[in-house]
Amino acid sequence: MTRQNLILIALAIAISILPLFMFSDGSAEFSGADGQAEGIIQELHPTYEPWAAPLWEPPSGEIESALFALQAAIGAGILGYVLGRRHGRKSA
Amino acid sequence: MHIMEGFLPVQHSIGWGLASAPFLVHGANRIRKILREQPEARPMLAVSGAFLFVLSALKLPSVTGSCSHPTGAGLGTVLFGPSVVAVLSAIVLLFQSLLLAHGGLTTLGANIFSMGIAGPLIAYAVFKGAKALGAGIGIGVFLAAFFADLGTYVVTSLQLALAFPDPASGIAGAATKFLGVFAITQVPLAITEALLTVVVVNLLLQRGVNKDASLQTLSRSAL
Numbered sequence: 001m002t003r004q005n006l007i008l009i010a011l012a013i014a015i016s017i018l019p020l021f022m023f024s025d026g027s028a029e030f031s032g033a034d035g036q037a038e039g040i041i042q043e044l045h046p047t048y049e050p051w052a053a054p055l056w057e058p059p060s061g062e063i064e065s066a067l068f069a070l071q072a073a074i075g076a077g078i079l080g081y082v083l084g085r086r087h088g089r090k091s092a
Numbered sequence: 093m094h095i096m097e098g099f100l101p102v103q104h105s106i107g108w109g110l111a112s113a114p115f116l117v118h119g120a121n122r123i124r125k126i127l128r129e130q131p132e133a134r135p136m137l138a139v140s141g142a143f144l145f146v147l148s149a150l151k152l153p154s155v156t157g158s159c160s161h162p163t164g165a166g167l168g169t170v171l172f173g174p175s176v177v178a179v180l181s182a183i184v185l186l187f188q189s190l191l192l193a194h195g196g197l198t199t200l201g202a203n204i205f206s207m208g209i210a211g212p213l214i215a216y217a218v219f220k221g222a223k224a225l226g227a228g229i230g231i232g233v234f235l236a237a238f239f240a241d242l243g244t245y246v247v248t249s250l251q252l253a254l255a256f257p258d259p260a261s262g263i264a265g266a267a268t269k270f271l272g273v274f275a276i277t278q279v280p281l282a283i284t285e286a287l288l289t290v291v292v293v294n295l296l297l298q299r300g301v302n303k304d305a306s307l308q309t310l311s312r313s314a315l
Contacts (some may be wrong), residue, residue, distance in 0.1 A: 001298055004230075005291045012287040015280050019153040028157025034093035034194075036158060036273045037252060041099065044256050044266060050098030054193035067191050068149045071184075075145025079292070082135040082142075086299035 093160045093274065094185065094203040095248060097196025104255045109201030115209045116182060119175035126172065133172075136301065140168030141180045143292060147285055148184050148207075154277040162285035163244050165211045166237025167292055170219050174212035181208025206247035215240035229297070230290050237289035241282035245274040 019028070041048060058064035100108070126133050147164030154160060168177040182204050188194040195203050215236040222232035249270035258265035 001294050005294050008287045008291050008294075012284045012291075015284050015287075016152050019155050019157065019280070022155060023157050028153075030153045030157060030159050032093055032151070033154075033156075033158050033160040033273050033277045034096055037093070037270060038096060038099065040266075040269050040273065041252070041256050044258055044269075048256070050096070051102065052098035052196065052198040054097045054196060055190065057193040058191075064192060068151070071187065071192075072146050072149035075142040075147075075149065078138050078142035079146065082139050083295055083299065085135070086296075086301070 093245075093248075094188070094195030094207070095199040095251065097189065097193070098198055099196075100199050100202055100251070100255050102198075104251070105198045105201060107201075108199075108205050108251065112178070112182075112201045112204040112209060115175060115178045116204070119177070119179040122173070122175050123179055126176070136171055136296075137176070139292070139296070140171050140177070141183065143167045143289075144177075144180050144184045145187075147288070148188070152281050152284065154280050156273075156277045158273070158277050160245070160274070160277045160281055162281050162288075163207050163211055163241050164285065164289075165207060165244065166215045166233065166240040166285065166289045169212040169215040169240060170233055170236055170289075170293070174209070174216045177212040178204065178208040181212075202251050203248075206251060207244045210247040211240040211244035214243040229293065233293045234286045234290050238282045238286040241285045242275065242278050245278040246271065249274045 019030075022028075023030075058067055123137070126137065144164040144167075147162040149161070151159045151161045163181075165177050165181060168180055182200075185195050185200055185203050185207065189196050189200060218239045219232045219236035222235050227235070250267055252270045253263050253267035256266055257263040258269070261268075
């Protein structure tokens with residue numbers, strides 16, 4: 001099963017970096033799909049005005065990525081803790 | 093990629109909020125029941141939520157030349173059933189709308205509906221179906237996670253199409269446009285999510301989780 005997991009993880013990484021090679025000529029911006037959806041909304045309904053704005057926005061891209069990293073870190077920490085504890089209990 | 097703050101008309105915001113509410117109440121009751129009756133399932137509940145946190149923070153590049161992120165809802169669904177995931181998704185979506193300006197409070201109901209309700213219901217049906225057809229746990233989990241992820245973004249596209257129909261081709265025309273952005277971008281990400289979900293389920297199985305009552309859907313029905 002460990003072998004299978006290594007293969008699955010390798011595949012996941014391969015699928016994630018494949019697009020970078022497909023657009024290695026720089027023709028893709030890799031912007032967010034939600035931003036593109038916003039573009040479609042403006043194209044279909046040019047007069048639509050969003051009626052609410054986020055209460056708080058990360059002041060910069062750096063701070064935003066820090067908070068995304070924090071989110072992932074919280075999740076990964078809990079995941080590692082529970083899996084590690086179970087592993088320890090089993091081998092003890 | 094959730095619907096951004098303010099990007100659903102007021103009636104739609106309220107409507108999706110009302111549609112999501114009963115699922116959240118049901119899910120909260122189930123979580124309370126699990127915590128009370130199966131305290132040993134607590135760590136698995138944490139794992140389900142943690143997986144949502146990790147996967148929905150990963151903005152990955154896609155073959156369309158844009159980025160989106162997986163949802164992570166498939167794991168919790170095969171472990172605890174769909175209603176529990178509605179609550180876990182609501183927590184992640186609230187975190188993202190308050191701290192990351194990603195998604196929003198006015199679109200929270202719609203985003204909970206797509207990621208926390210529609211996705212998990214699809215995962216549940218696919219997992220049950222795969223099991224009924226004799227597929228192993230690995231295949232069942234893979235398919236459940238894949239369709240939950242993709243299904244979430246199909247529902248997001250439909251929600252936007254309902255709110256912003258194409259002046260010429262109507263809701264169907266708008267749906268095609270939104271699906272072109274969301275659904276196609278999501279296909280490789282859904283595969284990635286499905287692979288990672290199988291990895292975590294494998295790790296759990298290696299650690300004897302199938303012997304617990306916590307793998308509810310793996311062992312018996314859990315709505």
